[in-house]
Amino acid sequence: MKEVNIKIILAAIITMVIPLLIFESNKNNNLLDVFNESKLAEQTINDLIVLNEDKELVANKTYDKKFIYLAFKKADELTSYIIDSKTGEEKEFYNYIKDDKKEEFNKKINELLYLKYPNFIADVLKNSSKRTYEIKDNEMIIYFSSEGIVPKVEDDLFLKVNYNEIKDYLDFKVTLDSDYELENGYNFDKNKKTIAFSFDDGPNGSRTNKIVSLLKENKAHATFFMVGNKMEAGKETILNVLNNGNEIGSHSYDHKNMKRAKLEDIISGEAKTNDIYKGITGKDLNLLRPPYGNITKEIKEALNMTFINWNLDTEDWLHRNKKHIVDYVMENASDGDIILMHDSYDTTVDAVEELLPLLYANGFQVVSISELANLKGINLETHTLYHNLKEVQ
Ligand SMILES: [Zn+2]
Structure with a gap:
């Protein structure tokens, strides 16, 4: 009797305990999974920390429980990893x-x-x-x-x-700033070496327009000194030059040598040029490049304009050779220079195409004359002649 009772009690205990054990074991398996998952990510992180032990750990953050962003820095060089929070696998940001x-x-x-x-x-x-x-x-x-x-x-x-x-493309939650600065592209930088390109004798239709495209593609600007009696026929070109952030100055009405002309003719020529230009653009001309760079004290006093010559002459009109222009500019260019070219020749257009990437790669930015003056903190004065725009004249 006593034996039977023990068996019954044992059986009862076993029937009660086994499901409990099974239940407990399931529970443990679940726990184990969670434990393994975080453990896997943790393991990856530890491995990467060891791998990058010569670097400083700068970020170790979980995003939206989806991935862990791990980053190291050494001498400003960033090494970063994205690790799946569950599997511990390295992932692409993509x-x-x-x-x-x-x-x-x-x-x-x-x-x-x-x-x-x-x-x-x-x-x-x-x-x-x-x-x-x-x-x-x-x-x-x-x-x-x-x-x-x-x-x-x-x-x-x-x-x-x-x-x-x-924000609409990301598959994880992020913080959104109410006010933020848009990556709004290229900004000219005061601290960069800067030179101004100037092109005389236009507007010259397709050659001028090609140069405008090249400037645009290379985040550059230039000043175009145009001849008054060519402006009416070159309206479209003029507007294209301006609409792409470039600047236009006067190169006289008829390209005569001002040293040999009568002062009154020069004055009336400039007035006529300005009228035509204003009719096309609604703006006045403030800069004047005298043909051949020839100017007198009397003309400077008589015209209420800023006179701009150059300090680097590519002699593109003489050589008509791309390599000559490219080599000359690359060998001589320095901060604050004003470079003289003409948008009248294919060889000049070709040279500009090669020069702009080269100059950028060598740390130069290419701008218009007024932009160069601004960047250098130089106030362009009327009745004054400039050859370059270096900080100290
Ligand atoms: Zn000229």
């Missing part, structure tokens, strides 16, 4: 762009690249997969490799992208 928005995201990035960089750089960067992402709270910065860019550039190539610009 994985966290919504599938149906990847194309729009690429379009946006390319748009910003062309806003910020000359075409010869953006053309390469848009296809470059060598990108490092710096993920910040309110923006991300994409660093690009300069590999494949010709001519070679030394600048750090990057885009700052505020999340407001791309």
Whole structure:
């Protein structure tokens, strides 16, 4: 009797305990999964910290429980990783762009690249997969490799992208700033070496327009000194020059040597030129480049304008040779120079095409004369002749 009772009790205990054990074991398995998942990410992070032990850890942050952004810095060079929070796998940033928005995201990035960089750089960067992402709270910065860019550039190539610009494409939650500065493209920089390009004797139709396109593609501007009696026929060209951020000055009404002309003819010629120009653009001409650079004290006193000559003469009209122009500019250009060319020759157009990327790659920005004066803090005075716009004249 006693034995039976024990068996019954044992059986009862077993029937009660086994489901409990099974239940407990399931529970443990679930716990184990969660534990393993975070453990996997943790393991990856630890491995990467060891791998980058010579660098400073600058970010270790989980975004939206989806990925961990890990970043290291050494001498300003950023190394970053994106790790799946669950699997611990390294992922591409691109994985966290919504599938149906990847194309729009690429379009946006390319748009910003062309806003910020000359075409010869953006053309390469848009296809470059060598990108490092710096993920910040309110923006991300994409660093690009300069590999494949010709001519070679030394600048750090990057885009700052505020999340407001791309919020619809991201597959994770981000902080949105109510006020943020748009990556609004290229800005001329006071601290960069700066030179002004000037083109005389236009407007010259397709050659002038080609130069305007080249300037635009290279984030550059120039001043075009135009001849009054050619302006009416070149209306469209004039507007195209201005609409692309360039500047126009007078190059006299009929390109006569002012030293040999009568003062009253010069005065009436300038008035006529200004009238025609104003009729086309609604603006007045403030800058004058006298033909051949010839000017007298009397003319300077008589005309209420700023006189602009040059300090670097490419002699493009004489040589009609692309290489001569390119070599001359690259060998001689320095901060504050005003360079003389003519938009009358194909060889000059070809030289400009080669020069603009070369100058950019060598740390120069190319601007109009008024922009150069602004950047140098020089107030262009009327009745005054300038040959260059270096900070100390
Ligand atoms: Zn001329």
